[in-house]
Amino acid sequence: MARxxxxxxxxxxxxxxxxxxLAWWGYKSFIVRHISLSSSxxxxxxxxxxxxxxxxxxxxxKVAKLARSNGAADLPPSPEALEAVLPSSVVKWVAxxxxxxLEGRGASDDEMHALHELLLSEAVDPVVLCGLMRTIDLVxxxxxxxxxYRVVIxxxxxxxxxxxxxxxxxxxxxxxxxxLHDILSDMHAHDADRTLVESLRKWExxxxxxxxxxxxxxxxxxxxxxxxxxxxxxxxxxxxxRKATTNTSEGVNRPLDWDIALSLSHAGHYAEAAKRFEAAxxxxxxxxxxxxxxxxxxxxxxxxxxxxxAKFKEASATYHLSAKEIDDLAHxxxxx
Amino acid sequence: MRYxxxxxxxxxxxxxxxSSRPTPNVxxxxxxxWSNDSAKRAGAVEMMKHTISTEPRTxxxxxxxxxxxxxxxxxxxxPNHQYDADFAAIALACINGQPDSTDRVQYFxxxxxxxxxxxxxxxxxxxxxxxxxxxxxxxxxxKAIGLLGDCLAAAYPSDPALARRFKLQxxxxxxxxxxxxxxxxxxxxxxxxxFAMIRNHDWRDLASANLRxxxxxxxxxxxxxxRLASSSTDAVxxxxxxxxxxxxxxxxxxxASSDTNYRPTELK
Numbered sequence: 001m002a003r004x005x006x007x008x009x010x011x012x013x014x015x016x017x018x019x020x021x022l023a024w025w026g027y028k029s030f031i032v033r034h035i036s037l038s039s040s041x042x043x044x045x046x047x048x049x050x051x052x053x054x055x056x057x058x059x060x061x062k063v064a065k066l067a068r069s070n071g072a073a074d075l076p077p078s079p080e081a082l083e084a085v086l087p088s089s090v091v092k093w094v095a096x097x098x099x100x101x102l103e104g105r106g107a108s109d110d111e112m113h114a115l116h117e118l119l120l121s122e123a124v125d126p127v128v129l130c131g132l133m134r135t136i137d138l139v140x141x142x143x144x145x146x147x148x149y150r151v152v153i154x155x156x157x158x159x160x161x162x163x164x165x166x167x168x169x170x171x172x173x174x175x176x177x178x179x180l181h182d183i184l185s186d187m188h189a190h191d192a193d194r195t196l197v198e199s200l201r202k203w204e205x206x207x208x209x210x211x212x213x214x215x216x217x218x219x220x221x222x223x224x225x226x227x228x229x230x231x232x233x234x235x236x237x238x239x240x241x242r243k244a245t246t247n248t249s250e251g252v253n254r255p256l257d258w259d260i261a262l263s264l265s266h267a268g269h270y271a272e273a274a275k276r277f278e279a280a281x282x283x284x285x286x287x288x289x290x291x292x293x294x295x296x297x298x299x300x301x302x303x304x305x306x307x308x309x310a311k312f313k314e315a316s317a318t319y320h321l322s323a324k325e326i327d328d329l330a331h332x333x334x335x336x
Numbered sequence: 337m338r339y340x341x342x343x344x345x346x347x348x349x350x351x352x353x354x355s356s357r358p359t360p361n362v363x364x365x366x367x368x369x370w371s372n373d374s375a376k377r378a379g380a381v382e383m384m385k386h387t388i389s390t391e392p393r394t395x396x397x398x399x400x401x402x403x404x405x406x407x408x409x410x411x412x413x414x415p416n417h418q419y420d421a422d423f424a425a426i427a428l429a430c431i432n433g434q435p436d437s438t439d440r441v442q443y444f445x446x447x448x449x450x451x452x453x454x455x456x457x458x459x460x461x462x463x464x465x466x467x468x469x470x471x472x473x474x475x476x477x478x479k480a481i482g483l484l485g486d487c488l489a490a491a492y493p494s495d496p497a498l499a500r501r502f503k504l505q506x507x508x509x510x511x512x513x514x515x516x517x518x519x520x521x522x523x524x525x526x527x528x529x530x531f532a533m534i535r536n537h538d539w540r541d542l543a544s545a546n547l548r549x550x551x552x553x554x555x556x557x558x559x560x561x562x563r564l565a566s567s568s569t570d571a572v573x574x575x576x577x578x579x580x581x582x583x584x585x586x587x588x589x590x591x592a593s594s595d596t597n598y599r600p601t602e603l604k
Contacts, residue, residue, distance in 0.1 A: 075478060078508035101504060102511055104497030138481065139503045 074179065076134035086132070087122045090115075097136070106140040112148065119151045126156035130176035137183050146189040149180065153192055157199045174203055181217065194221045215241075220259060228267035235260045258287050265298060274298035289319055293329060300333035308333060381422045388426060392433030393533045399430060400440050420455035424448050431550070433530040436543035438582075441550070442472050449483055458491035466519045467526070470586040471549040473578070477585055481506050488515070523551035538564060538572045545579055554586040 079098050083091045093115055097107055107115075119129065129152045136144060156177055163170045177196060184193035200214045215238055222231035239256045261276030274295050281291035292315050299308035312333065316326055368380040387395035427448035431441050445468045452461035465487040469480040481503060488499040502515035526547055534540040545560040561583055564576025 074475065075481075075507065079504070080508060098504065098509065101500045102497060104495070104500060106500075135507065138478070138507070139500055 076138050077128075077131040079135065082128065082132055082135060085128050086124060090118050090122060090124065090132075093118060094132070101139055107136070107143050112144060116145075116148050116151065119148065119155075124155070126152070126159045127172050127176040129155060130180055134179055134183070142183065142187045144187075146187070146192050149184060149187075149189055149192040150195070152180070153177075153196050153199070157195065160199060160203065170203055174200065190221060190224045194218075194225065197221055216256075216259075219263075223259065223263045223266070226266075228263045231263040232260060232267060232269070235263065257283060258291060261291070261294070261298075265294070270298045270302035271304065274302060274304075292318065296329065297332045377419075381419055381426075384426050385422065385429070388429040388433060392429070392530055396430045396434040396437075396440060396444075399426065400443065417454050420451045421457075424451035424455060424457070424460075427451060428525060432527050433533075435526075435530055435546045435550070436534055436539040438471065438473065438542075438546060438578075441546060442468065442476065445471070445550075446483070449487065453487065453490055458487060460522075462487040462491045462519055463521045466516070466521050466552060467550045469516070470552060470554055471546055471582065472585075474581050474585050484516070484519075521550075521552035523553065526550040538567065538569065538575075542575055542579065545583075549582065549586060554583055557583055 079094050082094055086094065093111075097111065100107065100111075124132075133144060133149065133152055156173060160170060160173050163173075177200060181193060181196055181200075184190075184196060197214060197218045201211075201218055215234065219231050219234040219238060222228075222234065235256060239260065257276045257280040261273045261280055264270075264273035264276060277291045277294040277298060281288045281295070296308045296312035296315060299305075299311055302308075312329065315329070368376040368383075384395065384399055387398065389395075424447075427444040430444040431448070434440050445464055449461050449464045449468065452458070452464060462484070465480070465483040469477075469484055472480050485499040485503050488502055489496070492498050498515060501511045504511045505515060528544075528547065531540055531543060534543055541560050541564055545557040545564070548554065548557040548560075557579070561576050561579035564572055565580055567573050567576060
């Protein structure tokens with residue numbers, strides 16, 4: 001009996017041990033499975049969407065900035081607000097313009113000419129002037145011409161130059177000028193834009209995100225006006241500065257390599273341009289094809305014929321070029 | 337013991353398999369959209385649709401990162417606009433696939449608006465532009481007004497005053513009946529299909545609030561943004577505060593007319 005009890009107890013103990021180890025094994029495998037699944041799911045979520053980190057910091061800064069301006073969108077002033085501060089002759093023009101818009105037609109060439117004359121002769125606060133141009137542009141599209149903006153920018157710049165830095169009087173003027181850049185850029189009004197950006201460059205504090213932006217804009221304008229060596233030099237400096245100060249994730253900014261490659265190419269520095277185009281092709285899908293196809297052209301023009309032909313074949317295969325495109329590319333390589 | 341360890345190792349491998357499963361090189365296949373070979377381009381479009389439907393989150397990320405749908409690109413590969421309807425559908429799937437990422441929602445809405453305009457589906461583009469206006473960041477308000485103006489002009493070419501009147505209303509001019517409030521949005525195109533992938537309940541709330549803005553039900557988003565804005569979690573609060581600012585912009589456009597029930601004939 002005693003022997004039977006001992007055997008039974010031993011069997012029970014073995015069974016208990018087996019059940020416990022099975023339970024522990026099951027629990028462990030559950031934990032392992034659970035943790036692994038959670039990790040695998042998290043891997044798929046882009047880091048910038050996770051709580052904390054740089055994205056949250058960026059958002060916080062944005063919220064703080066917006067909160068300071070009461071969340072107001074940066075809309076141009078209303079015609080009513082403009083009429084309260086403009087000279088009577090310009091008020092009359094704005095009222096006529098508004099009624100024409102409501103009828104469904106934009107300002108005519110004659111009306112814009114009349115505005116130009118008024119802006120030349122009347123003393124208008126430059127901040128108000130910038131606001132007026134933004135209002136017209138929003139409602140009417142880019143009907144204004146380069147020479148009207150030239151008046152606006154000259155007046156604003158003259159006022160800025162009369163303010164000794166550092167002076168808080170400059171801040172509203174600079175803030176009013178910034179949005180005009182987008183309009184001028186869309187209009188391809190490079191001359192007026194360059195004056196605007198030169199003026200902004202003088203005033204933005206060195207080392208600020210704005211100064212980096214305004215310098216990049218200036219380099220682009222240098223390139224557009226044919227000053228390629230100066231553009232390349234400035235862009236190369238900016239590249240170093242940008243690497244040190246900003247994080248350009250997910251290709252939000254277009255590659256600086258693209259701009260540098262273009263200006264190097266136009267300045268005749270083909271070998272260096274080829275390297276920059278190659279880098280640009282890797283950085284941004286939107287530029288990859290154009291940049292990759294430019295590489296053999298640059299290499300050929302630099303006299304590196306075997307490398308150019310190898311890249312030419314590579315690009316033809318990668319992008320499945322048509323016979324016509326191959327002809328065009330070959331023509332370009334030979335300086336066409 | 338060795339046996340148990342082996343079983344455990346096998347189980348661990350099994351558990352990890354969802355992430356280590358070999359997946360097609362989505363990025364490479366999407367890049368085929370650049371190909372001059374029309375079959376490859378068609379394959380890339382199909383690939384995007386397939387990825388979005390099977391692995392929405394990965395699909396959205398890959399398509400977003402590839403920037404193949406960039407609206408500023410010359411559409412040399414789509415000269416006959418044969419893919420515009422596909423791009424509009426892919427963009428919509430991306431919006432629904434990751435509604436908690438406000439930046440991506442804005443990006444894909446822009447793609448959708450342009451694709452719909454290219455496809456001649458101007459009324460749908462107009463509705464999408466209103467969703468963009470509702471959901472976009474405050475600093476994109478001007479862009480939203482521009483998009484709405486373009487869509488109004490495309491949808492109602494016989495009434496050139498409409499877009500101009502709308503823009504003047506946005507600047508505070510009292511110019512007849514409110515054009516913005518007359519633009520209808522089909523709420524059913526935006527759904528919760530991407531919600532299951534969002535494990536964090538705060539980000540799921542953010543997705544839910546964005547969804548309501550997209551559907552043109554901004555008032556329903558208020559309670560959610562309020563809750564997020566008063567969260568004790570440092571990472572969540574800014575998202576709620578930013579959402580409240582977006583909401584404020586959506587419900588109080590500067591030129592809201594008092595007669596919001598009016599539907600002009602041309603917009604019925």
